[in-house]
Amino acid sequence: MTPPKKARTTPPYELLYWPGIPGRGEFIRLVFEATGTPYTDVASSKKDGINEVLACKAETLTVDSDGNPPAFAPPALRIPGEGKGGKSLVLYQTPSILSYLGDKLGLAGEDEAEKHWVLSHALTALDLNNETHDTHHPIATGKYYEDQKEEALKKAADFRENRIPKYLGFFERVLKGNEKHGEGKYLVGGKLSYADTTLFHVVNGLKFAFPKEMEARESEFPILLSTFYPNVEGHGGLKEYLASDRRQPYSMGIFRHYPELDRQ
Amino acid sequence: MTPPKKARTTPPYELLYWPGIPGRGEFIRLVFEATGTPYTDVASSKKDGINEVLACKAETLTVDSDGNPPAFAPPALRIPGEGKGGKSLVLYQTPSILSYLGDKLGLAGEDEAEKHWVLSHALTALDLNNETHDTHHPIATGKYYEDQKEEALKKAADFRENRIPKYLGFFERVLKGNEKHGEGKYLVGGKLSYADTTLFHVVNGLKFAFPKEMEARESEFPILLSTFYPNVEGHGGLKEYLASDRRQPYSMGIFRHYPELDRQ
Incomplete structure (x- = not known):
């Protein structure tokens, strides 16, 4: 039997995340998929895997x-053999996991400056991810949307009018400033980084959650939405993954489509 | 003239942040102060320095x-001579700057595992920092507190009842789990890291913003509040800095004392 590509050179990465939603686990999945790196999504592939997440x-x-x-919260990454004394290493916090895997899998830029820019841009995209979540949960994460809907309507209006253009405008400028190396396709340098996969997923989620708002703004951010976004979507391992049933649909996670929160 | 300690071995670090508030810039200042590293706080020490921040x-x-x-937003760190081709390097995003300086100044743990745990814990403390900000601005960052006070009362109640104990309980457990090495004084290993200085500042800010809530919970988190907190407060360079007038008072930034948002 032929082992899968790279299986002999990478450790047995294990993603510990909730089953059934893309969630923050998706940012980790995308770096594995983009690099063709084998990994186990514990909750969805092992019997009682959810207990390991818990x-x-x-x-x-x-x-x-x-x-x-x-871990404060999932996602966590477990890597047998890579911890202290050859035991398992467990990391948590999405940006910390991305920074670790970015170094190991070649998605973290070419030098020290690029490495930190990649982390900085990924953090900014994740801030946008968090603000998107807060549009439907502005008061309390532990309560239902229906119990904070009135506040959500106000929060979402500010998010659409001020925050979306601020963030997307920023990334448009970063892409413009890196055009000489990245041709609008990459945020940093001339190759894919985890900042790109992270921003891609957030934009993808925004298109799902706020379809009218994003459509209305399509022409405002031409590099981001017409060059960068389709390029990441069509990138090597990602293209096949994104079209597969392993890419889980959005449901009751971070990106939710409540028509009343979108542009009217 | 004797140059200040370390002046010959560190580059001329320049912090680009708003003047007049501790803000997110404070997390950067603390790593400089804790290590006795010279730096320039551009906005408060240079004429027209605010223009460089802008x-x-x-x-x-x-x-x-x-x-x-x-930069998406301040803080940014500028380091003449450390960028591409010997030019200035500019980094933004607090966790990215902390990760860079942590490596350079010996505040990032002893090995790869510790380095990522330090980053993960710092990110978690910064999430708590952000949630604290949102208690007085739950709807829109760009609007006044008075215009979202009703929502702030709800948000702050959930924050006090659910989020403060969740976060502080988590850090209490991390300190407990690391007691063999850290003796309750350090989150990771047996020496100070930027996770410690970051968590210290957030707890300090919470004590300012929610004095009644924090006092009522004092005995729930004994390692965090009675061992860890006073230890960081009394640490070498920090002790003098925290007592000096260079430590700026809280005002209209992240940590604000609105008595109506505190425990009644």
């Missing part, structure tokens, strides 16, 4: 049996 | 004359 964030956990701290 | 985030900027991308 265990890494258990409110009684102080340190695990391999010496890792608890 | 320039790095100007909404017309695509790339600066040294090849750096624009």
